[in-house]
Amino acid sequence: MNDFDVPLFHFSRGEFVEADYQDPLLEDYRNNPLLEALPPIWDDRTVVNKLASKPIFNASERELPVHLRLHCVQRISRDFFRPLSRHLELQQSISRLIRDGYVGRNPLTPNYAFRARRDAYELIMKGNTSGYPVNTPTSAGFALVGISGIGKSSSLLRILQMYPQVILHRKYQGQDMPAPYQIVWLKMDCPHDGSIRGLCLNFLLAVDSLVGTKYYKKNATKNPEELLPLMAQAAAVHCLGVLVIDEIQNLQEAKDDRAAQMLNFFVQLVNTIGLPVILVGTYKALPALNAEFRNARRNSGQGDATWHHFKNDDEEWEWLLQGLWKYQWTDQKSELNQDFIDVMHAESQGISDIAIKLFMLTQWRALDKGIPQISTGLIRSVAKDRLTLIRPALEALRSGKKKEIQKFADIYDSVSIDDYIDRIEAEQRQAERLEIIKNELGYDLVEQAENEVCGWLVEAGIDRATAEQAAKEVVKSHLQELDAVDLHKEALKIALKRRSNKTTKTPQQRSNSNSKALPTAPDDLRVIVAQGRKRKMSAYQAMKTVGYIKDPLEFIV
Incomplete structure (x- = not known):
């Protein structure tokens, strides 16, 4: 197998750093290089500052040309993030989870690397998940479930990226480190078909990409039963702090008993190597999170998280909109009031992703149509025209019926803003380019074409009156294809036909006519x-x- 045989798949990337050991301030975290190399335990104020992200904005940008302001609006989806209480709670859970998982996995323990390889492999191969000597886990992990668009994956990734993804260890307290690479976190998607083999191969490929190993190349042809222990082995040897599996609802597509088998494997990762596992998915994932995984987590102390959409009277909903409302590039700024809060909730049902995209789409519509500022009516109009794909999901949420809401994951599809902005920009570019051409040349393209064709006909011997009429007629007939037609040839045909229909002139008349048409001075x-x-x-x-x-x-x- 050569390098070109390696498949491409996406997994989340973070920072690669060299270990900088700091006192963790807690006795049970001391004298463990895996813990001392982590960032400090942050308080909520620090977390808020680290998570918050604000787009570039200057009120003077409202004076920019429309085509530039269209791009300014795009900054919102790329750079806007306002921390909420749920984000602080999630960060605290992850902070405790990673550290608790490392407490019993100290690489300075005698024969740590050997035991990690041997025990992780043998115990999983034999199906014995009790009494793993390296760690007795207390943090098994948790599940994060919520409707699509509420910000589960993006928030989780933003929190994970507060930690380095890979830490390089050289020496600790004068000792060589048996495991030089520490992978603090790894976030990847569950394969779309719930394939265990696909999950294992993607995991091995991610580890190879992060630390330069060759797990994938050596094991790409093996079956799931052989790959599962290799995945556990790699996780143990490279000191993986937490494994995050997103889109876990894809297990619903797994055939036979693969869903149960994969969930059982996550339990084995917890029990054998003390690796915390976080499963992330939509409401559709709830049936897949069977009793066995719940039982494995019952003593974790972190608790599962369910992220619902915001209610209209939720203080955090208004807080989110207050942050969002600062970024307006329309001619005039609209102040946030209760009417805007109500209509934004009615049209997005309190789903943050939809609200943000609706706010962007409304600004694009205003800029595109020359509307000076956004209004509640414009928001409703844009929602009606542009959110048609998710209309059934929003109606289900309005109904308040649990069975209807649980179908949301099947109904929801991301709002395609790329097609919309491409179309607007294409129209904008076309109008701007035409305006540039008019200004540069000093007169209209139609007038220019008529004058040019008329001049050519006159020089060819056609009298000016006939030439002007023929030029106007041919340009009007081919207005949409001026560059694709030989206007001179077509105009000459019209002119000759017109001239042949006129009364034949005397030689003196033709001479006088030509002398006027063809000045020689x-x-x-x-x-x-x-x-x-x-x-x-x-x-x-x-x-x-x-x-x-x-x-x-x-x-x-």
């Missing part, structure tokens, strides 16, 4: 401009060249 401006056009010069440049336009500096004394 060298100082005639028409001749100067025509000659300049042949040399690809503008009328201004042609007249300046022959001295008709003077340099204004000549007249300054």
Whole structure:
């Protein structure tokens, strides 16, 4: 197998750092390099500052052109994050979970690396999950469940990224470290088909990517029964602090008893190597979180978390909107009031992701249509037009019926804002480019085409009146394809047809007509401009060249 055979999959990335050992301030955390290399235990004030993220914003940006302000609005989805109480609670649970899992896994324990490899492999192969000598776990992990769009995955990742993902250990208190790499956290998605083999291979590939091992290449052809102990072994050897499996509702797609088998394996990871496991999913995941995994967590002390949508009278809902409302790039700012709070909740049902996207879509609509500021009516209009895919889910939430709400994970699909912004930008670019062309050339494209064709016909011997009529007719007929048609050829056909229908003129009349149509005097401006056009010069440049336009500096004394 060569490097090109390695499949690509996504897993969340964090920071790679070298160990900097600090006093953890608690006795049970001391003299353990895995714990002393972690960041300090933060208080809530510090966590809020670390989690908060504000988009770049300056009120003067409201004076920018529309096409630039469209991009400014995009900053909201990329950079806006306002911490809430649920985020502080989740951070505290993860902080305790990681540290508690490391208490019994000290790499300075004699033969730690050997025992980690042997015991993790043998105990899982034999199905014996009791009495693992390296650790007696007290923190088994927990499940985080909630409706789609409430911010489970993004919040969890933001909290995990407060910790380094990989810590390189060299020496600790003068001793060489048997396990140089410590993987503090690893977050990955459950395979879409609930495949155990897919999960194991993705895990091994992630470890290889983080610490440079070759687990995947050596074991890619093995079956699930062989891969499970290898996954446990890699987790033990590289001191994995917490394993996060997102999209756990995909286990519902697993065939046979694979869902139960995978959940049992997570229990084994807890019992054999003391590895905390966090499972994340929508309401659809609830049936998959069977009694066995719940029993394994019953003494964890962390407690499962269920994130519901915000109620309209929830103080945190208003707090979220207050932070969001600062970022308006419309001509005028609309102040947040109860009417806005009510309509935002009615149209998003208190789901933060939908509320943020609805706020962005409303601003884009206002900018696109030249509406000076957002209004409740505009929010309702945008929600009606742009949130059609999730309308059934929102209606289910409005109904308040549990059975209907639990279908939400099946109904919900992310609001496609990319297509919308692409379309707006395309229309904006088209209008701007046309305006640039008009300003640069000094006259309308239609007028330019008519004058150019008329001049060509006159030079070809067609009288000016006929030439002007033919030019207007051909340009009007091919207005949408001026660059795709030979206008000269088509106009000449029209002109000759018109001329043949006229009364034949005397030679003297034709001579007089041609003498008017084709001026020959060298100082005639028409001749100067025509000659300049042949040399690809503008009328201004042609007249300046022959001295008709003077340099204004000549007249300054």
